[in-house]
Amino acid sequence: MTHAQLRPPTMADVARLAGVSHQTVSRVLGDHPNVRDETRVRVLRVIEETGYRRNSSARALVTRRTRTLGVVASDTTLHGPASTLFALEEAARAEGYLVSTVTLRKLSMETLSEALDHLSEGGVEGVVAIAPQRSAVAALAELRCPFPVVVMGSGPGVEIPSVSVDQHLGARLATGHLLAAGHRNVWHLAGPEDWQEAADRAAGWKATLEAAGVEPPMLLRGDWSPLSGYRAGQELAGWVGRGLTAVFVANDQMALGVLRALREAGVRTPQDVAVVGFDDIPESEFFAPPLTTVRQDFSTVGRRGIEILLELIEGRPPATARRVAIEPQLVVRTSTFPHAVQWEGEPL
Amino acid sequence: MTHAQLRPPTMADVARLAGVSHQTVSRVLGDHPNVRDETRVRVLRVIEETGYRRNSSARALVTRRTRTLGVVASDTTLHGPASTLFALEEAARAEGYLVSTVTLRKLSMETLSEALDHLSEGGVEGVVAIAPQRSAVAALAELRCPFPVVVMGSGPGVEIPSVSVDQHLGARLATGHLLAAGHRNVWHLAGPEDWQEAADRAAGWKATLEAAGVEPPMLLRGDWSPLSGYRAGQELAGWVGRGLTAVFVANDQMALGVLRALREAGVRTPQDVAVVGFDDIPESEFFAPPLTTVRQDFSTVGRRGIEILLELIEGRPPATARRVAIEPQLVVRTSTFPHAVQWEGEPL
DNA sequence: CCGTGATTTGTTAGCGCTCACAATTACCTC
DNA sequence: GAGGTAATTGTGAGCGCTAACAAATCACGG
The missing domain is CATH 1.10.260.40 (lambda repressor-like DNA-binding domains)
Incomplete structure (x- = not known):
């Protein structure tokens, strides 16, 4: 000391x-x-x-390499961003880079710009943005940076290199699982409109229903929080007996709220209503009942992100595409399948 | 771009x-x-x-100030560390410092030493260690660093400056709450032995019981995970009807597992067994039943940590003690208090 | 219009390191 | 032991910036 x-x-x-x-x-x-x-x-x-x-500064001065990467993120207490951040840092460290983080309470053109400035002052050689909101990605595209930027979790339509989990596929797995289990229709509680992931999941849900020749019912919206799920759950409970037997919830936290609301309304899960979540947070397996959900491999996302960023920084030729989508995985538990005690893997 | x-x-x-x-x-x-x-x-x-x-390197070279702080953490996907990290970064940024993080899978003398080396190579002026394990703090005390170090969540007995939540008090609040509700005894599911927080919570629990003239029952141990809580819960279920009516669980995730185990064993919460957790993660309010727990103000912990570290770095005289304990807060919900919301059954 | 002091600007010398190159030494072979 | 090559070491410059000091410029009363 x-x-x-x-x-x-x-x-x-x-x-x-x-x-x-x-x-x-x-x-x-x-x-x-x-x-x-x-x-x-x-x-x-x-x-x-x-x-x-x-002396790292003297070294950096003469080599023109700080070996430092920046990360801009928000909502780092959520499972997804936290896991991504962890994977990012680990991958960067393995390559000998230090990671500096800026965590924003809200992403806007202004806060993002400040964050990039702050990182730039710190001499980062490149930045990974964990920016799930479309507006944030748009802002990022406008901002001119003296270093390369890679986005995690962006959707299509922007020309920034990006890595994300294939949300559309995840939603298809979830919705398809419910249809395969015999449900005639599947409701959806979506995330905030501005989130690309929310949009992709909603689109995947819609596409699956339409492919099955089912008219998608009303779409509900939450803000990812358990509370918003609880409120939506109360509304959903009102539709039980009027065609509602299955709900695909856009994340596990909201699904938790939905489960509580249904339980309080005397609706049994999964006998009366089956519920699927998204994320597979560590708690999901112990919800009441254990939650069927879609697992995302954040660790791969993080590693691929660093890989691309370093290619950009070091001017290496791209080993793979600059727009990567990782495959998610369905985890079946009791909330859709009463006989599943605790069992992971195979869809029905 | x-x-x-x-x-x-x-x-x-x-x-x-x-x-x-x-x-x-x-x-x-x-x-x-x-x-x-x-x-x-x-x-x-x-x-x-x-x-x-x-050019930040050139500036740093001549001013001898990198304005960069390091953070060493592990388990950053857990609520506590993630929240602390967030608060730390925000506080540091407000003071114009950049924060570089190293996230370890496990804390040992070796990994810690590597982490400090890595940060040192990156030119940090000081380090905050989120090191809840006693062994990690001990290792930290042994390691010689060319910069000041502040520990978050250490207990007494080490001469490193530290900031933490008063775990002992939190445990007293939890246990006292159960005793006040009329329970004759309170069981405890503790965290891993090596964790200072786990030890403090167990000590607070024991002290409260002894002060009330109650012989503390057998202490169970988990590893913070919902699964370990589930296993302990199965064991606890076996004691229902033999004097077990209340359990203080050392964190919310394990409490979730306990709740599931009790439910599966046909034990009702809180009518048969009351449960208290610790942390107040965002999910707790929506558990089945909503969980009474102890809330920790991580944001204050983070701010005070940065405050102390900057005093040390900038050679300012200490504005306050170098060993700070923040007060936690009891949050009462249905898992101990059936009338809290809509939970029928007789009062305790 | 000069002197005086305050304001504004320029000059020089490193910070501690790596790179390019020069100098030295060691090691062979004949 | 001369001559050549390879291995090892040293020298000088300069990365881009700030700090200390020097120089130039300005304002203004007498």
Whole structure:
């Protein structure tokens, strides 16, 4: 815990103590091959003794590489963003990059611009934006940055490189699962209009129903929170007995609210109404009843995002497409399938 | 999206274009008072036109200030760490600092040391460690860093500055609440042994019972996960009718598992067994039944942490103690108090 | 219109490091 | 041991910026 207040040793100090030139020290540190073993050992010993550490600013100045990436995110306490962030950092660190994060309470042109400025001041070489709102992506596209930017979770239509889970597919899996289980129709509680993921999930739901020749019923909207799910659930409860037997909820938190509302209204899940969520948060398996949901592989999303960003930064040729969609996976539990005790995998 | 591949403009470029010396540009950027308005405007226009940005490395090199803080954390997908991280970053940004994060899968002497190295390479001026495990704090105390370190969530006994929520108090609130509701005894499902928070909560629980002249029953242990709560819940269900009427669970996720296990065993909550959790995650309010729990103010924890770290970095005199405990708050819901909303059954 | 002090601007010298190149040394072969 | 090559080490410059100081400019009373 001691941290010397006096100026830390420089490379020149180490060089003097080891009886070599500063360049030799630099070579040792840089794993340069042409250094005599004896010299290397001597230098390393002095480094060890003095606790010397290269000055990152000086290094960055001359190499023009800070080896730092930026991440802009919001709602980092939610499972999706938090998981993505984690994967992002881990992948970046594996490549020797440091990750600096800016977490916004709300994404707007202004806050985004400030965030990018802040990161830019910090010398990041590139930025990953966890920007699920369409408006945020649009803003991002307008902003001019001196570094490459990759978006996580954007939809089509923007020319920024992006990585996301195939929400449309996820919604088809969920809706298809309910239809296959014999439900004549499936209702949908969607996320906020501005969210690309919400739009994609709603579109996937609609497409599946239409492909099955079913007229999609009224679409409800929430804001991802359990409370909004609870409110929507109360409304849904009113439709039980009038054709409502299955609901696809756009995320697990809202599904939790729906479950509570249905329970309070005396509606049994899954006997009266089957419910599917989206995300597979760690809690879902223990909901009442355990929730059938769609699992997203955030870790792959994060890794691919860093991969693309580094290609952009280092000017490497793209190994794969600059617009990647990861496949989600249906997890069947009791909320749609009473006989599923705790079992994951195969759709019915 | 454009990011020039050619070398970005330097201060000298701007100076030339504005017909002044680079130092004048520096003064404009540094808000130095002694610059003629006319000159300032001219310089600013050129900056605007060229899109010039100061080189952070060069600045850091000469000022010896990177204005970057590091955070080491693990389990960032959990509510507590995620919230703390968020608060930390927000507070740091308000002070003009950038935050670089390293997220560890597991905290050990080795991984911690690597993390600090990585941050050090990145030039951080100080580090906040979200290290709830005692072993991690111990390791941290051993590691020598060239910068100050503040720990979030450590307990007593270590000489590193720390900020945490008063877990002991939280546990007393929870346990006391159950006793006050008429329960003769309270069982406890604790967190992992190595976690300071788990130890503090268990100690608070024990102290409250002993103060009430009650012999604390067997203590169960989980790993914070809903699954471990579920398993413990199955065991607890076996004690119903043999004196078990109330359980204090060390976090909400495990409480969720307990609730499910009790439900599956035909035990009603709260009529047969009352349950209290800890954390107040956003989902708790919608559990079946809504969970009484203890809310922690992570945002304050984060702000105070940054405050202390900056005092240490900037050599300011401490405005407050270097060992801060924030007060938690009891949130009463249906899982202990049937009349809270619409839960029928006789009162305890 | 000069002197005085305040304001505004320019000049110089590093910060600590890596790169390019020069200089030195070691190692062969004949 | 000379000559050549390869391995090892040293030297100088400069990355882009700020701090300290020097120089120039201005305002204005006498």
